[in-house]
Amino acid sequence: MATNTQHFQKTSFLSFSRIGVIASHTFTQLVRMKVFYFLVVFVILLWAAKQIILPNQTGGDGSPEQELRLLKSTGFAAMNMFSMLLALSATALLIPKDIEDRTIYTILCKPVPRLDYLLGKLLGVLVLIFVSLVAMDLVLSFFLHQKASGMIALQTEQLVARGTPQEVINEQLAGLKAHGLTINIHFATIAIFLKAIVIASIALLISTFSSSTLFTLILTLIIIVIGLIQADAREYATMMAQFGEQNKLSNISLGVAIFFPDLQFLSIEDGVIDGRNVPMSIMLQISMVAILYFAIYVVLSWFAFRKKEF
Amino acid sequence: MVILAVLGVTGWLKMPYEQKLSEELHALKLVPPRLSLKDRSKLKQKAFIATYGSLRPTIAAFMSVRTTRYHSDQEWDKIENSFDEIVLLDPYNYYYWETASWHMALNAAVDQQEDKSLSEVGKDQVFKKYIKKGKDIIDRAIEINPGDWRYLNLKARLESNRYRNPDYTAAVETYRELLAIPNLADHIVRSTKLSIQHCMQHLPEWHQKSYDHALELFEKGQRYRVPTVQNEILIGQNHPLNEISHRLSLSEIYGSDKEAYTDLKIKWQRRKLGQKPYGVEYSIQELENRLKIPQATRVFPHRPLFLK
Numbered sequence: 001m002a003t004n005t006q007h008f009q010k011t012s013f014l015s016f017s018r019i020g021v022i023a024s025h026t027f028t029q030l031v032r033m034k035v036f037y038f039l040v041v042f043v044i045l046l047w048a049a050k051q052i053i054l055p056n057q058t059g060g061d062g063s064p065e066q067e068l069r070l071l072k073s074t075g076f077a078a079m080n081m082f083s084m085l086l087a088l089s090a091t092a093l094l095i096p097k098d099i100e101d102r103t104i105y106t107i108l109c110k111p112v113p114r115l116d117y118l119l120g121k122l123l124g125v126l127v128l129i130f131v132s133l134v135a136m137d138l139v140l141s142f143f144l145h146q147k148a149s150g151m152i153a154l155q156t157e158q159l160v161a162r163g164t165p166q167e168v169i170n171e172q173l174a175g176l177k178a179h180g181l182t183i184n185i186h187f188a189t190i191a192i193f194l195k196a197i198v199i200a201s202i203a204l205l206i207s208t209f210s211s212s213t214l215f216t217l218i219l220t221l222i223i224i225v226i227g228l229i230q231a232d233a234r235e236y237a238t239m240m241a242q243f244g245e246q247n248k249l250s251n252i253s254l255g256v257a258i259f260f261p262d263l264q265f266l267s268i269e270d271g272v273i274d275g276r277n278v279p280m281s282i283m284l285q286i287s288m289v290a291i292l293y294f295a296i297y298v299v300l301s302w303f304a305f306r307k308k309e310f
Numbered sequence: 311m312v313i314l315a316v317l318g319v320t321g322w323l324k325m326p327y328e329q330k331l332s333e334e335l336h337a338l339k340l341v342p343p344r345l346s347l348k349d350r351s352k353l354k355q356k357a358f359i360a361t362y363g364s365l366r367p368t369i370a371a372f373m374s375v376r377t378t379r380y381h382s383d384q385e386w387d388k389i390e391n392s393f394d395e396i397v398l399l400d401p402y403n404y405y406y407w408e409t410a411s412w413h414m415a416l417n418a419a420v421d422q423q424e425d426k427s428l429s430e431v432g433k434d435q436v437f438k439k440y441i442k443k444g445k446d447i448i449d450r451a452i453e454i455n456p457g458d459w460r461y462l463n464l465k466a467r468l469e470s471n472r473y474r475n476p477d478y479t480a481a482v483e484t485y486r487e488l489l490a491i492p493n494l495a496d497h498i499v500r501s502t503k504l505s506i507q508h509c510m511q512h513l514p515e516w517h518q519k520s521y522d523h524a525l526e527l528f529e530k531g532q533r534y535r536v537p538t539v540q541n542e543i544l545i546g547q548n549h550p551l552n553e554i555s556h557r558l559s560l561s562e563i564y565g566s567d568k569e570a571y572t573d574l575k576i577k578w579q580r581r582k583l584g585q586k587p588y589g590v591e592y593s594i595q596e597l598e599n600r601l602k603i604p605q606a607t608r609v610f611p612h613r614p615l616f617l618k
Contacts, residue, residue: 054375066371066405073367080365167497205313231332232344238329258321259314262328264341271340273367274402278340285331289324296320300313 018112019120026124030090035128042078042136046143049074064151068179069273071147075140076188076269082136083129083196084224090125091203092216115302122204122298129196137189141181148180178275187278188269194290195266199224201297202261208304227263230256261293339402342366343454349398356395370400374409386418390443397450404460407451415444415468441474459498462488470509472583478509485509500534503527507538511585518553520585521546525555528563537573540564541590544574548589560593571597575609 054066098104098121107117152173159169203220210216234257240250265286268278335341345353356369373396380388393410400406419440423433448465455461462484468474470481485506489499507527510520524542527534540563546552564570574594581587591610598608605611 054371066403069367069403070371073365073371077365077368165497167495171495171497231328234325234329234332235344238325257325259317260321262332265328265332265335267342268335268340270342270366271335271338274339276339279338282335282338282340285334289328289331292324296316300316303316304313 014113014119015116018116019123022107022112022117022120023123023127026094026121027127030124030128035086035090036132036135038082039132039135039139042075042082043139045078046071046075046139050143050147064155064176065179065275068144068148068151068176069275071144072140072179072185072269072273075136075143076192076273079133079136079140079189079192080195080269083133083192084199086129086132087125087196087200088203088217088220088224090128091122091200092207092213092220094121094125094204095207096213114306115298118204118208118301118305119298122200125200126197129200130193133189133193133196137186140189141185144185145181148176152176152180175275182277184272184276184278187283188272190283191266191268191286194287195263198227198261198263198266198290198293198297201294201301205297205301205304208301208308223260224263226256227261228267229264230260230262231264233257234262262289266290343401345398353395353398356399366399367403370396370403370406373399374406377409377413381413381417384421386413386421386440389413389418393447397447401454404451404455404458407447407455407461408464411444411447411451411464411468413444414447415441415471415474419444419474438475441468444468444474457491459488459491459494462491463498463502466505466509470505470512472512476512478512481509482506482513503534504536504538507542511538511542514585517546517549517551517585521549521552521554535565537576540570540573541577541587544593545585545588545590548592550588560597567597567601571601571603578609 049071052067052070054070095104098107108114155173155176156169159172164172199220202223203216206219206223207213207216210219233253237250237253237257240246240253268282268286272278332341336343373392377389377392377396380386380392390410390413393406393413396406397403397410419437422428422436422440425433425436428436445465445468448461448468452458452461452465466481466484466488469477469484485502488494488502494502504527507520507523510516510523513520520542524539524546527539528543543558543563544560547554547557560570561567564573571594574590574597577587577590578594581590595610597603598610
């Protein structure tokens with residue numbers, strides 16, 4: 001008895017091996033739900049997007065770039081949708097499902113701190129999203145590389161045949177290459193993953209005090225929508241504060257800016273679709289903010305969950 | 311309560327940092343531009359989708375494909391409304407701005423001009439109205455995409471389109487604005503300067519400026535010695551009101567008599583376009599004599615003195 005108590009007392013607050021075990025169990029549990037079937041849909045979707053040939057209406061040189069943009073846009077939209085749905089639904093289901101299956105009792109009656117349990121569950125979901133996003137990134141990169149290299153070869157041939165100066169050829173191809181496979185594609189995937197991390201943490205926080213899964217889903221979805229326009233509210237509140245003015249709308253905007261996360265800054269894939277470069281400093285900054293959100297929501301989830309009785 | 315308090319305090323602390331980061335991202339055009347309330351109401355339910363990253367270009371692309379149907383049905387109002395939404399969804403995409411202005415200023419303008427139900431004055435008014443719509447679209451594009459030479463080039467091209475109510479003075483101004491953009495590629499600078507030359511030649515009162523500009527380009531070297539510049543030097547040298555610093559011979563301007571003859575023949579054929587071709591007729595005659603061009607192929611054959 002004394003040894004047991006001693007052992008219990010020695011239980012560390014945060015154990016990575018414990019978290020790892022819970023995370024791998026959650027990952028396996030989710031994989032068994034056949035979520036990876038989505039990848040088949042993703043491949044079909046991208047293959048279809050790759051086949052689209054946009055009409056060159058003005059006779060300009062913009063069409064090849066448009067086709068690459070469409071391919072990237074379809075890919076990122078699907079990645080966004082999948083990661084958001086998974087982060088939202090899987091996380092919202094985590095605790096209720098464990099309660100329903102009664103696995104939560106067998107876990108929490110052991111010397112497993114509740115923070116470890118929450119982190120393990122959340123990481124399981126995040127690993128699943130990460131693996132899926134890596135797979136989707138590879139598929140997108142493959143299709144994009146295939147389409148872009150084909151277009152570059154064709155354009156070079158046509159421009160050389162037309163006797164276009166090398167300088168012009170280089171510039172036109174640079175435009176195409178910027179829309180092809182670059183490191184920025186992977187940066188955009190990372191940003192989508194960061195967005196999923198924040199969404200999953202919000203869903204986890206809500207699920208710790210919510211009484212139903214549906215409520216968690218709806219409330220998280222509302223927060224996501226507000227989070228996507230939070231930047232507008234913050235800007236309005238900041239502008240009004242600069243002018244020294246205050247009204248009902250500016251107060252509401254300030255409230256939104258303070259209490260809700262900004263999800264817009266994680267939408268850098270729009271810039272990547274436009275063929276822009278993402279500086280490393282920006283990647284570091286957005287990663288830092290996303291991790292900060294993750295830390296805040298996890299700590300708050302633990303706070304709400306630590307004394308919850310089942 | 312504790313949760314709300316923590317969210318409030320951290321939210322308050324992160325706000326200035328987030329604002330700074332957001333401004334940086336907007337400056338780099340990495341995130342979608344902000345939509346005004348007016349734009350949101352214009353986009354209706356699409357505004358919600360537009361807030362979610364990466365869906366905007368997809369919707370814009372499919373809307374753009376749909377406009378091809380409106381184009382074949384000549385439904386210009388529908389095209390205008392569609393592109394109004396498309397450019398809101400994907401405002402950094404040159405292709406949509408170009409297509410929108412092309413539809414208005416080129417297709418719709420001509421189509422309306424052929425409307426038999428309108429009077430001649432009415433046709434002209436509608437023609438000009440659609441050209442203005444095309445120009446307005448490009449002006450909006452320039453406002454949203456400052457520093458992008460392609461939009462200024464598009465605007466100047468429309469302003470100098472001789473079939474679209476041209477305003478060559480405005481076109482020269484726009485091309486000069488384009489040249490002020492830093493770090494332009496060499497070939498863009500070259501083609502813009504040549505376009506300025508082309509526009510100047512359509513402004514008879516700019517005879518001196520046009521000649522000086524041509525001379526300046528000519529002195530830049532072989533890459534600028536194209537017929538537009540060479541012909542302007544010859545015409546400028548022969549313009550009665552121009553002040554000439556130093557007169558160049560035909561072979562100095564064109565490289566050789568043979569090349570001068572080829573270029574001047576074309577210029578003579580197109581003499582009704584642009585400025586009055588001072589000195590061209592005389593130069594061709596001189597070259598035909600010097601090169602001993604057979605009478606049958608001459609532009610200005612000798613007329614027989616006596617008819618048998």
